[in-house]
Amino acid sequence: MYSILDIETTGGKYNEEGITEIAIHRFDGHRVVDQFISLVNPEREIQPFVVNLTGINNKMLRTAPKFHEVAKRIVEITQDTVLVAHNAQFDYRILRTEFRRLGYNFERKTLCTVDLSKTLLPNAESYSLGKLVRSLGIAVSDRHRANGDALATLKLFKLLLTKDSDKSIIKTVIRKEAHGELSERQLDIVEQMPSETGIYYMHNKDGEIIYLAKSNNIKKRVNQHFTQDGNRARRLQKETKKVTFEKTGSELVAVLKEQEELRRNLPKFNTRSKQQLYSHIILAEENDQGYVCLQIDKATTEKKGVTTFNGIHSAENFLDRLTEEFILCPELNGLSKADVNGPGHNTEKCNGACLAKEPVEHYNARVESALKKYSLSGKSYVLIDKGREIGEHSAILIKNGIFKGLGYYDLNHQINNIHILESLITPMEGDKNTAHIIDSYLRKRKIIKKIELEV
Numbered sequence: 001m002y003s004i005l006d007i008e009t010t011g012g013k014y015n016e017e018g019i020t021e022i023a024i025h026r027f028d029g030h031r032v033v034d035q036f037i038s039l040v041n042p043e044r045e046i047q048p049f050v051v052n053l054t055g056i057n058n059k060m061l062r063t064a065p066k067f068h069e070v071a072k073r074i075v076e077i078t079q080d081t082v083l084v085a086h087n088a089q090f091d092y093r094i095l096r097t098e099f100r101r102l103g104y105n106f107e108r109k110t111l112c113t114v115d116l117s118k119t120l121l122p123n124a125e126s127y128s129l130g131k132l133v134r135s136l137g138i139a140v141s142d143r144h145r146a147n148g149d150a151l152a153t154l155k156l157f158k159l160l161l162t163k164d165s166d167k168s169i170i171k172t173v174i175r176k177e178a179h180g181e182l183s184e185r186q187l188d189i190v191e192q193m194p195s196e197t198g199i200y201y202m203h204n205k206d207g208e209i210i211y212l213a214k215s216n217n218i219k220k221r222v223n224q225h226f227t228q229d230g231n232r233a234r235r236l237q238k239e240t241k242k243v244t245f246e247k248t249g250s251e252l253v254a255v256l257k258e259q260e261e262l263r264r265n266l267p268k269f270n271t272r273s274k275q276q277l278y279s280h281i282i283l284a285e286e287n288d289q290g291y292v293c294l295q296i297d298k299a300t301t302e303k304k305g306v307t308t309f310n311g312i313h314s315a316e317n318f319l320d321r322l323t324e325e326f327i328l329c330p331e332l333n334g335l336s337k338a339d340v341n342g343p344g345h346n347t348e349k350c351n352g353a354c355l356a357k358e359p360v361e362h363y364n365a366r367v368e369s370a371l372k373k374y375s376l377s378g379k380s381y382v383l384i385d386k387g388r389e390i391g392e393h394s395a396i397l398i399k400n401g402i403f404k405g406l407g408y409y410d411l412n413h414q415i416n417n418i419h420i421l422e423s424l425i426t427p428m429e430g431d432k433n434t435a436h437i438i439d440s441y442l443r444k445r446k447i448i449k450k451i452e453l454e455v
Contacts (some may be wrong), residue, residue, distance in 0.1 A: 002027045002111070003081040006150035007091045007133060007174035008054050009230045013046035015097055018042025019067060020056050022078050025154055027084075029161065036077050037062035037147045053114055054144045057121050067098050078108055086129045086153045089227055095361060101343045105184075108373040113156055120163045129153065186226045190245050193219035197386075199257050200246040202240045202269070211269040212261055214254035218245050233280040236269050250385035250394045253406055259437060260428045278436045280315045281305025284371065288361045291353050292367040293332045306364070307443075308377040308436040316375075318372035318443060326370040329363070376439060382415060383438070384449040393420065393448065396438070403430030403438060418453065 008021040019040045026034035039056070041064040042421065050451050051057050074095070085091040088110040099106035114127050124132055129152055134141050138155045142148025193200065202211040202216045202225070215221035222243055225236060241282035248254040262270055281299045284292055284306045296315045297303060316335075323333050331354035351358040371377070376398055383396040386409055395415060397404040408422040428434075 001083040002029065002084045002155045002157070003078040003108075004150055005078075005083050005085045005088075005091050005095075005144045006153060007085075007094050008056060008146050009050070009094055010044055010046070011050040012218050015093075015223075016044075016093060016195075017097075018044045019094060020046060020050075020054070020061060021146040022070070022074070024074065025151035025289055026077050026081060026152055027154060027157075034077055036070075036073055037150075037264065038070055040070060041066045056145075068102055071102060072097065073125045075106070081108065083108045083110045084113060084157055084454075085110070085231070086113045086116075086149070086156070086256050093223070093424050098230055100187075113153055113160065117156070118161045120160050128163070129156075130352075131429055132156065134202065141283040144194065182223075182226050188225065190219060191241075193222050193243065193245060194247060195219045196247050197249060197251055197254055199254055199261065202236065202267075203242045203244065204239045205241045207242075209265050211236055211267050212253075212258070212265065213223075213270070214248075214258040216245075216251060216254075232269070246395070247388045249388040249392070250447075251445070252383070252385055252396065252438070252447065253394045255437055255441065256403065256406060256434060259434060263429070277433045278308035278310050280309045280312050282307050282309075282315060282319060284367070287332065289354075289356050290364075291332055292364045293334070294322070294328070294367070295334050304377075306371055306377045307439045308432070310440075322370050322374065326366045326367060327351060328370070358369070374439070375441060376435065376442075380453040381423065382451045382453060383442075383447055384415070384451065385447040395425065397421070397425050398430075399453075401435060403428065404433040415451070 003024040004027050006023050007019055009017040010020055011017060020042050022037050023037045024035065025032045039061055041061045043066060045295075046058055046061075048054065048121060083095075087329060090114065092108070093111050095108050117124060117127050117132060121132075124135060126132060126135070130140070130143055133156055136159065138152065138159070140155075143152075159419060185246070195200040195217050197214075197216050198218055199212060200222055201209045202222075205212050210424045211225075213221070225233070225240075236413050246257070248257060262273065276299065278299055280298055280301060283295045283297050283303065283306050285295065287293050294306075294313065297305070297429060298310065299305065308316075309318065319333055320330065320335060323330055323335060327350075329350045331350070338390060344399050351363070353363045372379075378401045379398070380400060381398045383398065385394045385396070387410070392408055392410045393415075394406060394408055396406045405425040405427040407421075407426055409415050409421070409424055
């Protein structure tokens, strides 16, 4: 017996969502024998993007039953069934969270139609519910409403049951332990985790760190560890007896701490990172006329670039963007094959440096501005970013292009006094990889401030 389930939620922070609509069809493998469909008053605001997606708004839910009023019906209709949903881990987590708020431990085995579809329909272009059912010619209405999606999932599941001719796949997917189901000890661990940015550490019975990683949402990531399948995941789940964490506030601080602590601790379940995290560099070299040219090259131990990349395409995209932003010469930067007449020099993309028509000092000043904005090579800075709490900031110290460490401060005079600043900084080992991490981060994301130091 199966319960085909779909849930719509308010959206919002992980494990703080509320149910706004639920649809359950009790299915015996041949026909629907019972069903329950209802709006639910989540007793919290719905995120605007969810309102646009589902059409369900706060006004519609004011007179709807609250979850505790429909909980008994949900328990009854799902009793002795396997929950079936498209991305079952999400729906099951939401349902368990609502029951835990009532002090009830709701447990069912689950079956995910995404997992089944990937096995039984291996050539599908997409496994999102809408695109998948359309590609199969399955009629669907009321997308992103609980009953519309539940009926679509039901029709898809019927098709998958037909395709599973020897029944071996369904027997495999319905595991002895329900997919996404946590033990009481694991539930307690997850509940203690914050939904914030930082580093988490998984410990064995002896307290040794067996796995560590950074995350933008520690609670969500630890929960995923306890619900993943596979031999390695099960071994980690079995050996983990405690999880600790350290909030960082800043994602960049989290990445740098992760790099440092992986090097120091060498946890058994972390894969060993490559010795060099980047494959390509940008060189800055003067040509015969004195113009500074930016050129992409493969990274070697002998060559010192002004910035680094983990692939040639990302290097090309960045150099193209930099050239356009600072009106540099595509020809000098190796991005075009201009003919002898220099066809680019009369356009907005080039001021004629490729034909020596622009003063060298003017051109090179723009190159210097570009490198100052996007490269830390040889320079000394304090990078200011988010702290762990309101009023606090993180500080990342770089001297002569080398990462020296990081810390936190809450008063401006602490950051303006280099001696106080250095006393607040926790020293860490900087190398080419940490320089690559910082440069890559600054190209893609914004920090609060970058202060240049006189060293």
